[in-house]
Amino acid sequence: MLASGATSTPLDLNQITRIETTMAPTTKTTTATMVLSGITKRFDGVAALSDVSLDVFPGEVHALLGENGAGKSTLMNVATGNYQPDEGIINFEGDSYSTLTPKIAARLGIAIVHQHPAVLPDMTVFENLRVALPESVFADKKNAKQTARDLLRNVDLNVDLSDRVEDLSVAQSYLLEISKAFALSPKVLVLDEPTAPLDKESVDLLFSLVAKVKAAGTAIIYITHRLAEVRLLADRVTVLRDGRVRGVSTLDAVTDKELLSMIIGRELASTFPPKVNAVENDVYLTLENFSGSGFSNVNVQTRRGEILGVAGVVGNGQSDLMRTLAGLNAHTGVVSIGGTAQSKRDLIHHVAHLPANRIHEGLAMTLSVQENAAISALKKFRIGPFISARKERRSVLEQLQELEVKAPSADANVSALSGGNQQKVVMARAILSSPELVVADEPTQGVDVGARAEIYRLLREIADSGVPVVVNSSDAKELEGLCDRVIVMSRGQVVAELAGADNNETNIVTSAITATAHGESASTEADAPKRSSRFRRFLTGDYSPTLLIAAVMVVLAGYILTQNPNYLNAFNINSILMLSTALGFIAVGQTFALLIGGIDLSVGPLAGLSVVVASFFINDGSPVMSIVIGFILMLATSLIVGFINGGLMRWAGFTAIAATLVTYIAVQGVSFLLRDAPDGYINQSITSAIKFKLGPVPVAFLFLVLVVIFLERGLRNSRWGLSLRAAGSNAESARRVGVNVKKTNMLAYLASSTMVFFGAVILLAQLGVGDPAQGVSYTLSSITAVVLGGTSLLGGRGTFVGTIVGGILLIQVMNAIVFLGLTEMWQYGFQGILILIAAIVYSVIRSRQKKEA
């Protein structure tokens, strides 16, 4: 289908044949499914889109072409309701909208497949489908799994429904994302650079899928950088440049040359410094068969004073090349600077790296301008063992002023600076460290025009001083203006090297978007992910910790029995189960908080407070009314504390630890305020009712088991369970698939407190008195129980069943000490060893599974 091999001569596309020859349905008689007209979108006053119009008809593939930053994705975000346009009208099947929301767009039948799939890594394939798709899709409950399997088969995704999405390859999660879009039988399907993460086989598959839905009458908007794909798939094409439409045409009526001329030609307001007159033989930086993760066999030589540019469509190995040059990843082949070959270690020490993601990787936003600029050169400022503040200040200020950094002061947090000035701080850091090579990844991204010119000048000055500079940019015009030599990458391989007069935007873009190379690494990946074995799935599943802990329990019980035959007598069983019930309820509450990726420190004191509250109402001789009020107040106390926890996080921006630490202390304070010493004996008949048992088993324990079974089923199957785990797994993805994360978070803390209420009722019977000092220890033991049960503290995965089993084991260990005649020391020792071994075992299982994926 697609011309294979890495050969790509610019503008020579004749070998590529079209697979789809159906007529474009542009006859004016059919009506467009969606019409965007006159769309303008500004960000901070800068227009990303100006008066853009686009229409798409049923059964048509409309390609949207344009360079990086031309406005393609912005337009599609408008079309799918993620952005609100400042001007313009969206017409969908005859109805006009001034703006859409994701919800409305979904209801209308507009589906988008993002380049970065909104998948939830901790959940299974099946659960991902269920949380993202409306319930109507799985209305037939009995055949839900079959429906899901059909959806996957539809996109030829060969994974098991119970595989965790975390274990899928990039291509597989992308196919999952596509299957979600297809499941809705959308009227408009937007595919945003769909082939970027896919290998050759998946690309072929995708194309046949597109043909299929197209035949079914879906209108498809296909965003791409690659001309070859446009020729293969599209009926019509719209070209965007600088946020404006540069041309619309049926594909038959336009040549590749014409398309290219529409794509290229953006004006760049910045001026570039003059280029170097390098001496031909003065080779300085050499890459020979330089390979690493994401790219392979890069060969290039630059002369002293040259700036080397790295070009290509975003995500074709350029960033990997940059990171490897910076010594962050391992490499094979040779990189030598001035004739000296460099190891990974050398690179780390001698290369100044300007990362593309300035905010995430470039700067510490909470540190000052000076601290950020000085960090790589600190050794130079030392006098004796200490850094001289004066020396540091002098050097850094000098450099910052040299670079004309505009900042309120050198002590200001670097977050207070504009993008351009932040980038200059990164450059100041690089220059101060006296590097042997400067690797600049997207140095002008998010930088205003004025500052760009200065950054170009600075990079040129560094190169002039004899330090080689490598610049990766998605802006071809910039590379033309700034660099002396440019390599163009596609799918991890260099497809062109351009220097001198050849180094111009036309050649760069042509090489990049006409390349059809498929990377080696990408194609081997397709073979790797196999269907997982049943055993493997169980091992990495949520329930393996539960079984493991249960096995430990049985072995421990067996051992104690050999030492002390009285171990399994009715009294002991009853006491273990009773204690486990109180801890169990509270730990189930804790599980809610941990599942959503938070923590609830307040559970212990809250249990204590609830008992104290009860001790005022539920006494011997209290009237029935008073007892009822007592229980109601206990529940109310719990709900109020849960609400405060959730509220502090939702409205005051507290972290989970900070919020629940505050309530921990406050709740304890209230307990002591109500009673400064143990008092208020609990009604005997209530106590015995709570302690009522069938044989050796307390009824309360059976109730706990019922609650847990109910919750466990909900966690797996119900909306709330899926939402809870989705929000805990990845809040951003959860939001994108329609989960109300804020509400879910609040509900999780309310649920946590409600469970504590049940725990407190058991505690009430056990303590028999309102003691303000009791209950506190349940915070740590509940966390221990949850961890033993296999729930991840990072959120998104875990089970209530595991929590209960973990709780019982914990109580059993404490109890065992007595029966084995061991000292108290062992109680702690066992507990510590248990929790650490459990944590290590679980984390090893998890990391192994990640490596294999």
Next chain:
Amino acid sequence: MTDQLQQRPVLKASRFRVSKGLVTMLVALVVLFVLSGSVAPSVFSTNVLFSWLEFGGVLAIIGLGQMLVVQQGGVDLSVPGAVSLAIVISSQVPNGQDSGLPLAIIVGLAYAIGAGLLNAFLVGFIKLNAIIATLGTNALLFGAVLMISGGIPRLSTDALRKIAGGSVSGIPNAFIFALVALALVWLLTKKTVIGRRFEMVGANAAAGNAMGLRTRTHIGLSYLWSQLLYWLAGFLLAGITAQPTAYMGIPYLLPSVAVVVLGGTSLLGGRGFPVGTFFAALFLGFLDQFVLALGVPYAARTLIQAAALALGVTIYTLNWKKMLGGVGKKQNNSPQASAVGAG
């Protein structure tokens, strides 16, 4: 473009900077002083002030340890076990004999280093969640506490009582130790190359990685430094209270986190504020004494602590809203150490 025509900006940099946390704590302290002067002047008796500085100093030392962990995005729940163990070793090993004190110091430090390395290994290298790892270590430390003490307290030696409980011209020794600890932490984190890198890793581990710093080592070793400080606090407590018990470290866990937060260090990690932490400890200590002098019950004291903490977090959060607003899920888990961008 016109920017270039303007004069070169002259960047300022001051010699001294005062953090928001420190200002807040100093103001709070002054307000509390004034309030005490009018409501509970008995606070200003020599005895009360002495014990304020003594216990405030101990809390400050523990808080500094907690701060080093928190600024790496972690949290250390092994404070109770670590402090209790140091107390027990300092009083049990010498068995009342002054000559046994040096051995007690060596043994105590050895345990502290062992616990610190264990946490460092678990969090820095196995990448366990900080809460789980330190919870486990805490239990092991209590195991050691009971192994050594057997649950029976012993009297501290005279020398220990003099060193920890004594005073120099009216200022409690424990407070002087706290000042020294503060000076050390401040110097090491702010004035040495390794300390500055440590702060960078705490503020943005991904950036530290991108510039080739050994982020895992820095994150892991924060637990070692903190254990050394906990040991010092425990050693002092053993001398201050003549007959220490095995569980004396327990009440220090939550205040240690509280003083870090009040001192201005974010639970999400980032820059550490040792001076702010120090004064937050003094503030909480004085709050205790104040409430005690007022004669209100323990409950009110706790409630006031909670209110102070909530207020403190709110003050800092409001200013940092911008920063916190964009933080996604995995980073948002404050207990998480470093795994930003692991996926």
